[in-house]
Amino acid sequence: MHKALKVRLYPTPEQQILLSQHFGCARWWWNYALNKSIETYRDTGKSLGQSALNALLPKLKKAEETVWLSECYSQVLQATTLNLTSAYKNFFAGRARFPRYKSKHGKQSIQYPQNVKVLNKVVQLPGKVGKVKAKLHRQIEGTIKTVTVSLDPSGKYFASILTETEGENPAVSTDCKVIGVDLGLTHFAITSDGCKVSKYDNPRNLAKHEKNLKRKQQKLAKKQKGSNSRNKAKKTLAKVYERVTKFRQDFLHKLSRKLVNENQVVVVENLNVKGMVRNHNLAKAISDAGWGTFVNFLAYKLEKKGGKLIEIDRWFPSSKLCSNCYYQIDKLPLDVREWTCPSCGTRHDRDGNAASNIRAEGIRILQTDGTAVSADGGEVRPRLGRKSVLRHSPLKSEAYTILASS
Numbered sequence: 001m002h003k004a005l006k007v008r009l010y011p012t013p014e015q016q017i018l019l020s021q022h023f024g025c026a027r028w029w030w031n032y033a034l035n036k037s038i039e040t041y042r043d044t045g046k047s048l049g050q051s052a053l054n055a056l057l058p059k060l061k062k063a064e065e066t067v068w069l070s071e072c073y074s075q076v077l078q079a080t081t082l083n084l085t086s087a088y089k090n091f092f093a094g095r096a097r098f099p100r101y102k103s104k105h106g107k108q109s110i111q112y113p114q115n116v117k118v119l120n121k122v123v124q125l126p127g128k129v130g131k132v133k134a135k136l137h138r139q140i141e142g143t144i145k146t147v148t149v150s151l152d153p154s155g156k157y158f159a160s161i162l163t164e165t166e167g168e169n170p171a172v173s174t175d176c177k178v179i180g181v182d183l184g185l186t187h188f189a190i191t192s193d194g195c196k197v198s199k200y201d202n203p204r205n206l207a208k209h210e211k212n213l214k215r216k217q218q219k220l221a222k223k224q225k226g227s228n229s230r231n232k233a234k235k236t237l238a239k240v241y242e243r244v245t246k247f248r249q250d251f252l253h254k255l256s257r258k259l260v261n262e263n264q265v266v267v268v269e270n271l272n273v274k275g276m277v278r279n280h281n282l283a284k285a286i287s288d289a290g291w292g293t294f295v296n297f298l299a300y301k302l303e304k305k306g307g308k309l310i311e312i313d314r315w316f317p318s319s320k321l322c323s324n325c326y327y328q329i330d331k332l333p334l335d336v337r338e339w340t341c342p343s344c345g346t347r348h349d350r351d352g353n354a355a356s357n358i359r360a361e362g363i364r365i366l367q368t369d370g371t372a373v374s375a376d377g378g379e380v381r382p383r384l385g386r387k388s389v390l391r392h393s394p395l396k397s398e399a400y401t402i403l404a405s406s
Helices: 013-044 050-054 057-062 067-071 074-092 210-222 228-262 283-289 291-305 350-368
Strands: 002-010 108-112 117-119 122-125 130-135 143-151 157-164 178-183 187-192 197-201 265-269 308-312 338-340 347-349
Touching (some): 013 067, 013 074, 013 108, 122 143, 130 157, 178 350, 187 350, 197 350, 210 228, 228 291, 265 291, 265 350, 291 308, 308 350, 347 350
Parallel strands (some): 265 308
Antiparallel strands (some): 108 143, 117 122, 143 157, 178 187, 187 197
């Protein structure tokens, strides 16, 4: 089982210079190797693999123009090659876009694949960098696999330590509470456990800092490029963005932890965020909400606990379906927050009704897979929310429903 821990580093001025040199070497080698791969593919129709790219390094280290590459720890450059080949594989597999060139103006990082030791309040890096003071807020458990040292635009150094521990995550169990989560903008999350609907307000972190960001960006725009004052203004702006990010992650971590602690199964919608941000009226608010990050937090915390995350189809009509009689209406504009079912006359809150339907759909998926489910207070509707006159009785924890495999 792998775990990652991110700790703050406090390098000395001499260590900062060495790390800056290593950042530059790794960045230059990434750009050179990427350009070499593109040219080779254009000329021959074949790409360069990891071994072929690493074979270029000895000649570059001896060349007069690039002799400074020899000052960088060799395995840092080899790890850069591995990351580039992995980026190509992800691109051809459709998991990511084509690798891009790296800039010295953004976030900088290097990776140490081995020979890193974590001692008392220090992280010992191989090569000339040596022991770097660190804030170890947690105990490092297991064998250290890789350590990624990064420099944020705000000027802070961090080390992401990946460790491997013995044992596996607990076996997945769904024998407990099931909750449905509907993600929104006015309320970040609306949850339904079958009996109670809860709403969690959207903190709107970016909107709270928008005026401050505007002032800092205006000051940065007036500075001359390359000047020290511009570098200072850039760091000041980066600190505001960093504050927004920390507020957002703090909220997402706390809410995801609360839902995971109280429930064994969490059901969410598979939202098409990439398509939704094309709406220019809502793009900024959707990006600020961080729905994708929230789902990722739920996924790894449930996996560590032995719970289960279920994502239902994005085309499932969770808002248009009556959670009482399963009647589906044809249209429901975004500005309509409440509606009355024309079949049974039940008055619905749009988001609360959607959360109940999402939960019921998750229970149906579990039962289709032949999984035992405890869902007190809930009702299960037909597949894909089709209109039906049948009413399903609530599933009680005293009598689990298990579909026999055919």
